[in-house]
Structures are given as structure tokens and as C-alpha cells.
Amino acid sequence: MxxxxxxxxxxxxxxxxxxxxxxxxxxxxxxxxxxxxxxxxxxxxxxxxxxxxxxxxxxxxxxxxxxxxxxxxxxxxxxxxxxxxxxxxxxxxxxxxxxxxxxxxxxxxxxxxxxxxxxxxxxxxxxxxxxxxxxxxxxxxxxxxxxxxxxxxxxxxxxxxxxxxxxxxxxxxxxxxxxxxxxxxxxxxxxxxxxxxxxxxxxWSYIEKEQIEIPSIYFAHTRATFLRDGLIWSADDEVVYREEDEKIEERVIRFRTVGDMSCTAAVLSNAYDIASVVQEIRQSTISERGARIDDKRSExxxxxxxxxxxx
Amino acid sequence: MDVLKIATAGSVDDGKSTLIGRILYDTQSLTDDKLEAIERNSKRKGFDYLDFSLATDGLVAEREQGITIDVAHIYFSTQQRSYIIADTPGHVEYTRNMVTGASTSQVAIILIDARKGVIEQTLRHFYISNLLRVKDIVFAVNKMDLVDYSEEKYLALFDEIQTLVSKTKYKEQHITCIPVSALQGDNVVKKSANMSWYTGKTLIEHLEQIQPQDVYEEAQTRFPIQTVIRPKTSDYHDFRGYAGKLYGGDLAVGDEITILPSGTQSTIKEIYFYDQKFEKAGRGSSLTLTLTDDVNVSRGDMIVKAAEKPTVEKELKATICWMDKKPLTANTKYSLQHGVNNVLAKIVDVETIEETNFSGEKTEASQLQLNEIGVIQLKLSKPLFFDSYEKNKYNGGFILIDLQTNTTAGVGFIK
Known part of the structure; x- marks a missing residue:
């Protein structure tokens, strides 16, 4: 810009x-x-x-x-x-x-x-x-x-x-x-x-250029997670509802948005720094809110x- | 990467939303989840094709009626640049949205239904683009698939458009005409195999070669003061910075300036952007300036180069596009916002209503209704420092705000 x-x-x-x-x-x-x-x-x-x-x-x-x-x-x-x-x-x-x-x-x-x-x-x-x-x-x-x-x-x-x-x-x-x-x-x-x-x-490009600090969950990290509806959820905290048959597995993930833990899904990612996050966003085929279950309730x-x- | 801002205009059912959906689809700007949602909803509606208008029609009422009601902003990018499209509704009663969208756009795409040709709405959209001085106009002749991709039909339409274009007084405008089918994807992003007779650029190819510019264009330097920054900290104890956005031209340290309305002369001492100082800044930047002299300056004042003074007057004449349900009549008062400056304005006279069909007809009038365009005389409570809209887009435009409802009731272009 x-x-x-x-x-x-x-x-x-x-x-x-x-x-x-x-x-x-x-x-x-x-x-x-x-x-x-x-x-x-x-x-x-x-x-x-x-x-x-x-x-x-x-x-x-x-x-x-x-x-x-x-x-x-x-x-x-x-x-x-x-x-x-x-x-x-x-x-x-x-x-x-x-x-x-x-x-x-x-x-x-x-x-x-x-x-x-x-x-x-x-x-x-x-x-x-x-x-x-x-x-x-x-x-x-x-x-x-x-x-x-x-x-x-x-x-x-x-x-x-x-x-x-x-x-x-x-x-x-x-x-x-x-x-x-x-x-x-x-x-x-x-x-x-x-x-x-x-x-x-x-x-993201602005955060990179300005070297703005952001919370660590935006970067790739290992976390206990489970799968539901094709999305990856954090199993770290009890506020995220999980059924017994939803198996916990460690995955390397990051979050694209920081909403509530209960409605924000993670994405598999190896982006450990801001440059790789920007690269990942460029190539992404899923929109940012695609991982927000609150938007999917209805059109x-x-x-x-x-x-x-x-x- | 730079940004090109585009407004789209067309009549109901000309396929504007479909065209935008098609652009997004063919430039791979629709993410998988958005595309899935379109597929799902197209199926639910019983269509056997993808209804791309679903990508942009964002309000429930719009999806129900299959029409666009409000200006939507759509973003996409190509390898070359970013685009912002202001998708504006085509109904006659929604002209205000076209003005809104076009006011920040450098390009206007006007859709024409190949079966219907140039209609009253087309004239109106072209008229508004001219009034707002939108630099690049693209006539997209849509639904070519429904006229068998006929060259003859297109050429006849091309003639109609040429006749229309010959009527404008804004001769610096660039005009282009492209035959497309938004539904089938012909000549939008991909070259049409169905119209081999057309050797020109596709819509996207055309947009890609337009040089993006500040929508306010080059003009004399205008620096309206938004707020005065006085930190009063130990490091910046005596700091007095004048914060604002630079329009028209540039400013450099050492420039001799005049402050309006006082007429006080001073010199630019420093140009700050955040914590850095610069020697010079170009238009479009939000800056903080300091001056060599201690002067009394407040919000709404304007810094100009000493040799480039605008008109300072308490009376003005303007073309106005009325946007409120309550008609505009003489002897009423409004708050006039000119950039960041507010003054009280009295409507002295509603002179004429302008026809938007290029007939040049003017009707004597006593009031302006919603979506009508006319010429009015205003008297102001304080002098305003302005240019004609023709000379300086930034400094020649204003809005009228209703004193009771506070709504933006009209937009004016100073003569």
C-alpha cells in the first residue's frame, strides 16, 4: 500500500x-x-x-x-x-x-x-x-x-x-x-x-514491517488438540467442550484469530515467525473467519x- | 503494492454483483470456505449455476430480494496490486450510494445490459461519475451471452455509448468499453472464446494498466488542521504540533505558509510522522507539523502555501446531490462540514434541478427531493476557505448535516 x-x-x-x-x-x-x-x-x-x-x-x-x-x-x-x-x-x-x-x-x-x-x-x-x-x-x-x-x-x-x-x-x-x-x-x-x-x-504485512509484538498463540507451537467438524480445537482448557470419543493429540498449530478458546479453531502450521505467517496468509485458501464457529451458525x-x- | 479504488454502477438486474463475484472467482480471491457457502446457497435456491451475487450481497433483505441495497466494499488483489471495489446499488432511489462509492474511487465501472442498451440509469450513472470527476470510466456491456455474443449488437451499443460520451464536458476522462458476460466469465478475467471479434483487453487487463493515483489528484497544497498536539511532557514541554492530512500538493521544511482564516504567515519548522522527522512529505500523508512562530491555531484552520491561497468567502454556489428524505428548501439551516471544518449554513436559494440525462435541461425549483441534483446558494456563519471542486477535489467538496437528526443530508460540489 x-x-x-x-x-x-x-x-x-x-x-x-x-x-x-x-x-x-x-x-x-x-x-x-x-x-x-x-x-x-x-x-x-x-x-x-x-x-x-x-x-x-x-x-x-x-x-x-x-x-x-x-x-x-x-x-x-x-x-x-x-x-x-x-x-x-x-x-x-x-x-x-x-x-x-x-x-x-x-x-x-x-x-x-x-x-x-x-x-x-x-x-x-x-x-x-x-x-x-x-x-x-x-x-x-x-x-x-x-x-x-x-x-x-x-x-x-x-x-x-x-x-x-x-x-x-x-x-x-x-x-x-x-x-x-x-x-x-x-x-x-x-x-x-x-x-x-x-x-x-x-x-499482517504491517505487523511485520513495524515489528509489532503480538501474542505467542499466533505463532506455531505444540498443543494438545482434538478434531471436530474438520477443525482443530485446543484441548488445553476445560472451557472448550469436548466429547469423550474426541481423541486428544499433540499437534503443531497456530491460531489465525484470537477469539474465545471455545469458538476459535487452530490451523496446522509451521510458521514460527512473522515472515512465515505472512507467507502462510498469502497462500491460504481458507478465510480468516472460516475457523470461527460463531459465524457459521447461519448465513x-x-x-x-x-x-x-x-x- | 498499491491500491486501485473502483466503484461499480448499474441498473437492477444488470448483473453487478455477479460481475464482482466473477472477478473474485476468476482471480482466485474467493477462499474455499466462501466458495462452499456460495455453492451451498446456490443449490438451496435451486440454481444450476453458481450464483456469484451471493458473495457480495451481505444483508438478509438483499439476499431475500436478490438485490443490493447498501454500498459494500470488496477487496481482492492480483500479483500486481490490491483492489477495493465499492459495490453500489442501481435503484433510482439509491443514487446517494453511487455518489458515496464514487467519491473515493478512481475508476467507475458502469454496467449495461446488452439486451437493453443505454437506458436512463446509464445516463444517470455516467452523469454522477462526471459530476464527481471520476477519472476512468469503463462501460461493461454485460450479458453478451444472451445476445448470442453478437458483434453487430455490440457495435450498435458502442455507437450509443459514443454518442453519450460526446455530451460530457469533462474531457480529461478516460473512457473504455468492453463486451462481457459476467455469468459465463467472458472477457472479465479470461479472454472470451465466444467473442473472437473483440481484440481489446479483458476487464482485469484493463484495470491492471491503470496507474493508481490519489483520488484527490494533484492540486494546490491544502493542510486542514484536525487537532493540536500538546504533550506537555518534560521531553516535549513546549511542543505544539498541528496534526492533519496533506491534500493536493507537497510540503517541505522551510516552506512559507499562510494560516487561514487569520492570514498569519509562518514557516514550516518540522514535519513529523510518528517519531521521525522528514524534510518533505507528499499528498495523502497524515502528518504533524511544527511552525517557526508561536501562533494561535485550532481545529478547522488550514495551512496553505503563501502563494497558493484559496477563496475566502461567506457565500457560495454549489451543485448538490440531496440524500435525505426531508427535501431541501430555501431559508433552512444546516451544519456544513467542509473537510474537518464545521460552519452553520443558510440555504439562500434552491435555483434549479439538473436533469441527469445530459439534455442540459434545468428546471426552476424551490426544493430538492431525495436523490435529486440541483444548484443552490448558501450563506455561511463564518468565512470558508475553499476552491472550486473542479480545481481541487478535496477543498471543493462538502456535506450538509441536518441540525435535528444529525444525518448527512446532502453532498455539495462548489462551483
Whole structure:
């Protein structure tokens, strides 16, 4: 994504090379801070939200990132992700807010799913909406990308949500040129997606180029796993439901996305470093969310969750 | 790798989604799981072919009705570059989506059904592409399979298109015409064996040789300030950085600049991108600038080169595409967003409604309805620093925001 609108001869000078996707994301971050009172960055510990943190650093340097991070912890996160999160926050001196899905379950506000494909994915929404209300956040910045999924392909960069966090997909504001209209009515908030136009490969290439640190589960490692529906699942933790006849075997695997352990399948991989991960993504014939069981529930799974306020 | 941004436009049933699905399929951009989903759903619908429109129609209502409602963004890449397609709906009531998609695109693909030829929608799509000054236009004459791949039929259509093209005033535009069948895959990525009479490029071959450029094109340098960065840390105690994105031209350390609206003169001291300093930066980059003088600058102000000043006025005339259900009438107020600057605007007069069929007809009007294009006069609460859209895309465009609903109600192009 590097385009130089300058003469080749000038390359020897100290001339900035334009990276249009990166500059677009930085522009969006700055609009958020200028247009909203209380923005927050939704941080999952995944590569996309880690990339957002780097872009936010770039947008405001030499000042600190001027908003907190919010992590909705399902309690089913990979332990590596949580460790990584805490280290990153400490290193950059950021404010981190954590809200737990477990608290809502304990309070009887939501009921946990049971059975083979049980996941806390849907339950996150409730906790997120509670947190938005508790802190009065008016802009929630997230790492969703349009290339991930069909419903997301129709998402705006500034996406207005009502009191209930609902997405009115048929009545979205047109976004023309670079202009972002962040004006909202009382009770509404905006979801902001600075890397809307990045593809999975763009994110990985950026992580490689910028040498951004990411959680270890993105790289190949040996893990106790079992097979179901042709997908590889971690057998390391009790939150992943496993039937008795589903045999545990050690495999060399890595994860392409960092969702909940209960709904994120692994892929066989020998990619031990970032360069080989990028290489692997280039050659992959399965989409990133292909290993996410939460999207496979129905053709409209993502759209339905989004209408209800899911990220 | 660079990026080429494309908008697609066509009437209902012209096969736009199918064309995009075909591009994805033939460039091997569909992953196995996505392809399986298409196969599964095509079968379920009882089709004996792959319904590629299923790859892009992302909303439940769209799949139910088999039509595209909202702009979808689709990503794919070839060996040579990345592509972003804004797939925009073809219904007459959804013109606003075409404007949205085309505003960030360098290329517009306008689909024509070979059986129907140039219809009212085609004129409208071409008109909007012209209004927005989209540089490259491709007329894809689709469904050639349904006219027996007839050269005669295509040539007749080609004549119709040439007549249409001759009517545009935007002469720098590049126009191309390609006969295709999205459903069968003729001349999309692969050369058609059914149309040996056509010796031109396939759609993808054509796109691959277009030089990607900043959609805002080269123009005078405009640096609108988004926010002022004051870290107040011990290392950067007196640091005052002006953060924004650079449009039109370049900026270098030592350049003499003027700050608008104050007219204050200063000089570029440093150009920061993250923690690094540069001597020079080109358009399209998000930067942080420092100046040699202590000046009072805030969001919405604009830095320009001292010798390249824009128009500074409290009144302006613009072509506007109306996007709200509530019509635009005279003597109403809106918030006008021009880049990162917001001012109150009063609609002084709705002068005319423009016909989008190149007839040149203008109807005297008192209001503009949803999806109508017209010319209006505006009066602003504060002076704006602007260029005509023709001269500077970035600095000549604006949106009108409804003061009650806060929705983006219209997009304007300054005359």
C-alpha cells in the first residue's frame, strides 16, 4: 500500500513515503478525538486491536494515546492473550478498563449457552453495552475490517448506534470523500473502524514491517488438540467442550484469530515467525473467519449479532 | 503494492454483483470456505449455476430480494496490486450510494445490459461519475451471452455509448468499453472464446494498466488542521504540533505558509510522522507539523502555501446531490462540514434541478427531493476557505448535516 506521489530522484532526500491505509487510519483516530468527548478503544488482545494501538500511538505522538482501552473479558480468553494485554498496557502507560462477562452471568442477567457449540460470544454484547453506559462512552473504536465478512463489508467508518447498541443497516449515513460526520443525538454512540479498508494480509504485512509484538498463540507451537467438524480445537482448557470419543493429540498449530478458546479453531502450521505467517496468509485458501464457529451458525449470523449491538 | 479504488454502477438486474463475484472467482480471491457457502446457497435456491451475487450481497433483505441495497466494499488483489471495489446499488432511489462509492474511487465501472442498451440509469450513472470527476470510466456491456455474443449488437451499443460520451464536458476522462458476460466469465478475467471479434483487453487487463493515483489528484497544497498536539511532557514541554492530512500538493521544511482564516504567515519548522522527522512529505500523508512562530491555531484552520491561497468567502454556489428524505428548501439551516471544518449554513436559494440525462435541461425549483441534483446558494456563519471542486477535489467538496437528526443530508460540489 505504499504509494509515492513524488519523483524518483527525490527518494534520496529525507522524504516521507505515503502509506495510504496507514494515513487513513491515523486521520480517523484524530477525527475521533476531535469530534467526541469520551472515546474508548475496544481491545481484544487480537492482532487487529494491537495494530490499532500502534496506529493511535502514531496519530498522537509525542503525546500519549488520549483515551483508555476497554477489554470485555469473556473469561474464555487464551491466557497468553491476557498476559500480553497487561504487558502492553504497562509498557505504554495506558489506562485499561476490564469488564467481565462472568459478572453478568453471576448476577443472572444473562444465561450461559450449553452444549457442543456453547460460546460466550453473544454474551459479550450485554457486557459491552453496560460498560458503554457506565462510562458514558460516545465513540468505541474497534478493529473490525470490511474484508472479514459480508455484513461487515457494508459497515461505515463512523457507524451510529442507538441506545440499545443497535445497528440500523438500512439507514446508514452516507460517507463521502474523507468527511466523517460524528454528530450524534443524546443516547446514541458511534462505533469507529479505522482499519475498515485493510485486509487480513495488510494487517499482517504491517505487523511485520513495524515489528509489532503480538501474542505467542499466533505463532506455531505444540498443543494438545482434538478434531471436530474438520477443525482443530485446543484441548488445553476445560472451557472448550469436548466429547469423550474426541481423541486428544499433540499437534503443531497456530491460531489465525484470537477469539474465545471455545469458538476459535487452530490451523496446522509451521510458521514460527512473522515472515512465515505472512507467507502462510498469502497462500491460504481458507478465510480468516472460516475457523470461527460463531459465524457459521447461519448465513446471517454476523448481521444479526451486529443489529443487537455486537461489535 | 498499491491500491486501485473502483466503484461499480448499474441498473437492477444488470448483473453487478455477479460481475464482482466473477472477478473474485476468476482471480482466485474467493477462499474455499466462501466458495462452499456460495455453492451451498446456490443449490438451496435451486440454481444450476453458481450464483456469484451471493458473495457480495451481505444483508438478509438483499439476499431475500436478490438485490443490493447498501454500498459494500470488496477487496481482492492480483500479483500486481490490491483492489477495493465499492459495490453500489442501481435503484433510482439509491443514487446517494453511487455518489458515496464514487467519491473515493478512481475508476467507475458502469454496467449495461446488452439486451437493453443505454437506458436512463446509464445516463444517470455516467452523469454522477462526471459530476464527481471520476477519472476512468469503463462501460461493461454485460450479458453478451444472451445476445448470442453478437458483434453487430455490440457495435450498435458502442455507437450509443459514443454518442453519450460526446455530451460530457469533462474531457480529461478516460473512457473504455468492453463486451462481457459476467455469468459465463467472458472477457472479465479470461479472454472470451465466444467473442473472437473483440481484440481489446479483458476487464482485469484493463484495470491492471491503470496507474493508481490519489483520488484527490494533484492540486494546490491544502493542510486542514484536525487537532493540536500538546504533550506537555518534560521531553516535549513546549511542543505544539498541528496534526492533519496533506491534500493536493507537497510540503517541505522551510516552506512559507499562510494560516487561514487569520492570514498569519509562518514557516514550516518540522514535519513529523510518528517519531521521525522528514524534510518533505507528499499528498495523502497524515502528518504533524511544527511552525517557526508561536501562533494561535485550532481545529478547522488550514495551512496553505503563501502563494497558493484559496477563496475566502461567506457565500457560495454549489451543485448538490440531496440524500435525505426531508427535501431541501430555501431559508433552512444546516451544519456544513467542509473537510474537518464545521460552519452553520443558510440555504439562500434552491435555483434549479439538473436533469441527469445530459439534455442540459434545468428546471426552476424551490426544493430538492431525495436523490435529486440541483444548484443552490448558501450563506455561511463564518468565512470558508475553499476552491472550486473542479480545481481541487478535496477543498471543493462538502456535506450538509441536518441540525435535528444529525444525518448527512446532502453532498455539495462548489462551483
Amino acid at each position: 505504499w504509494i509515492a506521489f513524488i519523483n524518483e530522484e527525490e527518494m534520496t532526500e529525507n522524504v516521507l513515503q505515503t502509506n495510504i491505509l496507514e494515513s487513513e487510519a491515523i486521520y480517523i483516530f484524530r477525527e475521533v478525538v476531535a469530534q467526541f468527548e469520551k472515546p474508548v478503544l475496544l481491545f481484544s488482545g487480537g492482532k487487529d486491536s494491537i495494530t490499532l494501538v500502534r496506529l493511535a500511538q502514531k496519530a498522537f505522538f509525542p503525546a500519549k494515546i488520549p483515551f483508555p482501552l476497554l477489554h470485555i473479558d469473556t473469561g474464555h480468553n487464551f491466557p497468553e492473550t491476557i498476559e500480553f494485554r497487561d504487558r502492553l498496557v504497562q509498557k505504554l502507560g495506558l489506562e485499561l478498563i476490564v469488564r467481565n462477562v462472568q459478572d453478568n452471568i453471576d448476577a443472572g442477567k444473562v444465561t450461559e449457552e450449553t452444549g457442543k457449540y456453547a460460546s460466550r460470544n453473544m454474551l459479550q454484547t450485554e457486557t459491552l453495552l453496560d460498560a458503554i453506559e457506565e462510562f458514558g462512552f460516545d465513540a468505541c473504536i474497534g478493529g473490525a475490517r470490511r474484508d472479514e465478512e459480508k455484513a461487515r463489508a457494508k459497515e461505515r467508518i463512523f457507524s451510529v448506534r442507538d441506545d440499545f447498541g443497535q445497528w440500523d443497516e438500512k439507514n446508514q449515513r452516507p460517507e463521502v470523500f474523507d468527511m466523517l460526520n460524528g454528530k450524534i443525538n443524546l443516547g446514541q454512540n458511534v462505533r469507529v473502524f479505522p482499519i475498515s479498508n485493510w485486509t487480513e494480509l495488510d494487517v 446471517a449470523a454476523m448481521e444479526k449479532r451486529k443489529q443487537q449491538g455486537y461489535f
